[in-house]
Structure formats: structure tokens, C-alpha cells
Amino acid sequence: MAYICTSLENIFMAKILIIDDEAPIRRTLSEILEYEKYKVSSAAEGAEGLDMMLKDTFDLILCDIKMPRMDGIEVLQKSFEISDCPIVMISGHGNIETAVECIKLGAFDFITKPLDLNRLLITVRNALDKSRLLTETKVLKKKVSDKYEMIGNSQAMKDIEAIIEKVAPTNARVLITGANGTGKELVAHWLHQKSNRSHAPLIEVNCAAIPSELIESELFGHEKGSFTSAIKQRKGDFELANGGTIFLDEIGDMSLSAQAKVLRALQENKITRVGGEKEIKVDVRVIAATNKNLKDEIERGNFREDLYHRLSVILINVPSLSDRPEDIELLSQYFLQSFATDNGKSKLVLNQDAIDALKEMPWTGNIRELRNVIERLSILCEKTITRKCVETFVKPLMNNNGI
DSSP states (O other): OOOOOOOTTOGGGOEEEEEOSOHHHHHHHHHHHHHTTOEEEEESSHHHHHHHHHHSOOSEEEEESOOSSSOHHHHHHHHTTTOOSOEEEEESSOOHHHHHHHHHHTOSEEEESSOOHHHHHHHHHHHHHHHHHHHHHHHHHHHHHHHTOOOOOSHHHHHHHHHHHHHTTSOOOEEEEOOTTSOHHHHHHHHHHTSTTTTSOEEEEETTTSOTTTHHHHHHEEOTTSSTTOOSOEEOHHHHTTTSEEEEETGGGSOHHHHHHHHHHHHHSEEEOBTOOOEEEOOOEEEEEESSOHHHHHHTTSSOHHHHHHHTTEEEEOOOGGGOGGGHHHHHHHHHHHHHHHHTOOOOEEOHHHHHHHHTSOOTTHHHHHHHHHHHHHHHSOSEEOHHHHHHHTHHHHHTTOO
16 A cells, blocks of 8 residues: 655645554644644554554655554554655664664664753754655656556457566567667567566667767767767767666668778677777667668668667567557547546547548658647647547648648
8 A cells, every 4th residue: 555645845744643552642742743834643553553554645754663462663664554754763772783673673763851952853854855756756667657557458469568578577689670660669668667676767769869970979988089979988879778778779871981890789788988098888678660671771781780680689560650540549539538637638539530631641750740739639629539530630631641
């Protein structure tokens, strides 16, 4: 059961639980904290406190150590099965050994009786700051997770998910192919998240967006003075991804000289910074993606064949949206819900005629294009999206390449 932190804008409405068998202590703490605009609840013993944690959510717990029946140490240990909010231990018989034991068991802090008012309030504020940061982290992780969620019930998507489940736990290199907007980066993120490297960084490099003269510095770093603007040493993306994954998006646009260095990094697990001589060991899983036919690029002399074979241990082709029209409804509903949530509005109804009309469209921009279309419809339509809405607000622009 996860705790719910206070509003990020109003930390002073935090909910605090006091667990102490001494009524005067509970009363005094309650008066102090309520004066500071906190919401306070109290329990006279450990079991009662744990029961309150099961029934309600708190942002901070103040718990006495010496209590009958169940002491504070036991409460501390059992509380982590219920909540992950910070716990501050209080004791009138404090010593260094007890304080160290509490901190080792996961307590945020340890304060002694008689309570020093300033120390108490500073500890409470610091603990609530931690609570707020934990909540912010969870929210951000949820947003990232939602951003890279793979949506689709088509056989093509099920096949890709099955490959990811098999390949992700390995260190095998993966080459992801597919047209622009099909979601190649989603596949890369899922490969990383389901891998044994998920705790380490996933570094994304858009090879098409970086000028050819800077790509080597971006990937491998540079030493101070190695070129005019190199005013200090810089680690490259391979070093930053050490222990994790590097995602080389649009690798078909990488220069031949950079390709040669990437090949060496894959062969020897070593890189050398631009302008440097020292070899640096790296442990990096490489996932690459491209919208180009690399075999054609090899024939034209634009891509190294040996690098292609190094990268393509596992090949995953992400189909175009037109090749999986059965996913259009699911994707559209997902985008509608997302836009409604982001804008604080009710989700629009997408009727069957509108779904059929969307399935008839030539999705040259794939999922990215569908997302834009659904956002447009969610803004311009009222309550229900119909075929007429699609024909009025979508078809003319698609025909004129307006999306």
C-alpha cells in the first residue's frame, strides 16, 4: 500500500501520524504540529499505529521506541510492508547504538526526549521533503512509463512483444527497422526496461540530428584542446551508458568514420576519446534503429557491412500502422484518454463510424500521425467524434499533406 504525499505545492497540509504510549507526549506533539498547519493523527501503541497505516495514508510517522507489547523497532520493520513514507524514531533512552540500529533498519532520523522544538521541526521538514521527492520521482517514472507504453493487440505487435521477452534479458545486440513514426524507440525502451541493465542508464543518440563532424565527440567524448571548442574534457555517450544501454537511433545516417569507431567499440569493448590515446573499457549493450534499408546502403557504399552484421544479431521490424489497422481503435482510445487527462477534460466518445473512417486513412506518418489526428479531433469535436468529424477535420488535410 503506497502512501499518498501532500500536494507538491502545499507541503504544510501533510498528514503526520504520532505513535507514542505517553498521552502528554502525543498531546504536546499534536499541538506543536497542528500549530504548524500539519494534519495530525495519533496512536497509543504500535499495533494501533500499524492498523491506522492500513486504513489511512500518511506523509510522515513519528514513533516512540519504548512502548509496551510492540516496541518502536518492530513497528518500524512492519511499517515498510504497508507504507514507504519516512519514519522518525523518538526515544527517552537514546544512545548511539540504538540510533545506528534505527537508521540501519530504514528510519529517516532519530531524535531524543526531551524534544528540542527546533530540532523536531527541522527533522519534520526534512522528512517531508524526502516524501515529496519520492512522490515526484514516482510521478515522473509513471509519466516515462506511460510515454513508452506499447499499445496494440494485433498479431504483429504480439510477435514483437514475444521477441522482446526472449531477447531483453540477454546482452544480444538488436537492430530495429521500420518506417518513421512506427515506434522503434518504444521497442528500444522496452528492451532496456526488461533487461538486466534496467537499473543503469539508457542513453539515446539521434545520429541524424548530430552533424557528422560532431558525432564522434558525442559518442566517444573528447579531451581538452582536441579541437577549437573543446575547452574541457567531456565523456561520450558510450562512457555515460557504461553498465547500461546505448540506443543509436537512425544509425543509417552515421558517417563512415564514426561507423568504424563504433565497430571497434563493439569488437573490443573499448573506446578512445577524440584527441586522446588512452583506451577506456566500456560495458554497453547496443540497440540500433533505422528507417533505411541498410543492405541498400551497403551496396551504395554508405554503410559498413561488417558493422551491419555486428548490429543485427537480432532483427526486429516494426510494421507500419496500415499493416495493423486492428490497432487503430485501441491507439485512438489511448490517445483520447491521454489528452483528456493532460487537459483536465472528459474523454470524448469515438463512435464506430469514426473508427472505420480512421482505418481507411493512408497512414504515411504512422502512429505519430495518428496521435496528431486524435489530438486535433479531441480539440475540434464536441463530446462525440463521428465520421463527419474525421471527414471534415482530417481527410482534407491528409490529402493536402497538412499533417
